[in-house]
Amino acid sequence: MKITRTIIKEPKISLIITYYNLGKYIKDCVFSILNQEYQNFEIIIINDGSNEENSNILQELNNEKIKIINLTENIGQLLAFEEGLKAAAGEFICMIDADDILLPNYLKTLLYAHLNNNFALISASSGEINENGEVTSLKSPNNPLYNQQKQINYKDIENISNNSEKFTLKENKEPFGIWNWNASTSGMFRKSALEILNYFPNKNYWKTGADKVVFSLLDLVGSSANIGAVCYLYRHHSANNSQTTLTTGKKRYLNENYIKKLIAWNKKLRLDTLKMFLKNKKELAKKYNKTDYLKMFLKVVFCFNIKFCAKVIKTFAHKIIKI
Numbered sequence: 001m002k003i004t005r006t007i008i009k010e011p012k013i014s015l016i017i018t019y020y021n022l023g024k025y026i027k028d029c030v031f032s033i034l035n036q037e038y039q040n041f042e043i044i045i046i047n048d049g050s051n052e053e054n055s056n057i058l059q060e061l062n063n064e065k066i067k068i069i070n071l072t073e074n075i076g077q078l079l080a081f082e083e084g085l086k087a088a089a090g091e092f093i094c095m096i097d098a099d100d101i102l103l104p105n106y107l108k109t110l111l112y113a114h115l116n117n118n119f120a121l122i123s124a125s126s127g128e129i130n131e132n133g134e135v136t137s138l139k140s141p142n143n144p145l146y147n148q149q150k151q152i153n154y155k156d157i158e159n160i161s162n163n164s165e166k167f168t169l170k171e172n173k174e175p176f177g178i179w180n181w182n183a184s185t186s187g188m189f190r191k192s193a194l195e196i197l198n199y200f201p202n203k204n205y206w207k208t209g210a211d212k213v214v215f216s217l218l219d220l221v222g223s224s225a226n227i228g229a230v231c232y233l234y235r236h237h238s239a240n241n242s243q244t245t246l247t248t249g250k251k252r253y254l255n256e257n258y259i260k261k262l263i264a265w266n267k268k269l270r271l272d273t274l275k276m277f278l279k280n281k282k283e284l285a286k287k288y289n290k291t292d293y294l295k296m297f298l299k300v301v302f303c304f305n306i307k308f309c310a311k312v313i314k315t316f317a318h319k320i321i322k323i
Helices: 022-033 052-058 077-087 106-113 190-198 208-224 256-279 282-289 289-299 308-315 317-321
Strands: 011-020 039-050 067-071 092-097 119-129 135-137 169-171 185-191 225-235 244-248 251-255
Touching: 011 077, 022 052, 022 092, 022 225, 039 052, 039 077, 052 067, 067 077, 077 190, 077 208, 077 225, 092 190, 092 208, 106 119, 106 185, 106 225, 119 208, 185 190, 185 208, 190 208, 208 225, 208 256, 208 289, 256 282, 256 289, 282 289, 282 308
Parallel strands: 011 039, 011 092, 039 067, 119 225
Antiparallel strands: 092 185, 119 135, 119 185, 169 225, 244 251
């Protein structure tokens, strides 16, 4: 009888960076990835039509783990992310913002969480840095598990790392479309779950806010969870999509234009997701089975969140009382 040996391989992770004119930060981001404790990964940089000066910066990132795809025009975050997916060889995918910094435990911790649980998306907690890279917080109020996080002890601030096997994990229970994760860099996805993007319409609308679509759809088709381990540092600067106007400890104040954008995103996401389910009814019912197809469809139809409505009312209350 012939005896064969079974070889178990570590899963590969593809980190997709959609890059548009962030040359000031992208080197630090890439170096933080190359410095990961878990090393079975590839970096796919999608140069989304950056200007010539910023495109030249990418030429300095020469490493066998890095693949650079240059797009001739700016197509936006969601379509650029899809271009990265086409080239990705990993079983797990990360959507990385070019201005963030990954801590050495990032890949190891998120992969451990995935392999010991069954979610389409797991989102890590973050610390924060300013425009100059100075650490301003290791317990960001953006973290959904902020109140459950333990205080982080460290000796060398450049080598902050948590035990990858000890962290708080909590499944997301919010209605469809309600943001209850950390920012895009926080997430690690199962590549198989990302197939739902093939059916999603009007992707060119999402020039920004692509994580809103990806995180929401993955939570819908495969559930999601947050972990309390701090695995990366979110960078605050003037070009942030969230347009934070003032940060004062636990409270973060957003300008009215960004709140209006959130309202538009919420409306667009729900309508386009419903269109997706109706247009691809037979195919999606076959893919996910009829019962689960109906559950997902109804979850989108009846999604509603009082907290978000209250936040909108508070934001624009000054127009009622004429401040």
